[in-house]
Amino acid sequence: MIRAVLYREDGRFTGFMAQGHSGYAERGHDIVCAGVSILGTTCVNALESQLGILAVIRANKDGLLSFDLPQADGDRAKGAQLLMGALSQGLSDLRAAYPGYLTFEIKERRK
Secondary structure (H helix, E strand, O other), rough: OOOEEEEOOOEEEEEEEEOOOOOOOOOOOOHHHHHHHHHHHHHOOOOOOOOOOOEEEEOOOOOEEEEOOOOOOHHHHHHHHHHHHHHHHHHHHHHHOOOOEEEEEEEEOOO
């Protein structure tokens, strides 16, 4: 099962983490794993290409993809929150379509 978490602090998204393999299908044919990967990768790539925000990314072959958002202000901060909201919607929709293969939650980070 994939565990996906969006992190928030003071009402704004600050990061993302997905870890594991869904087990929906064989490696290379798993649409749940592919969906989570595409959602996370597209979000982090759009943060950079559309907003100039370079997120701190961690990934490995064991199914980990995570990133933390650096501080941004003004329109860049608003855009980052919009992209993170789209990531949240996509993960929520994917979880609803494939229950039992993906958990998704939003967690508050502590200071």
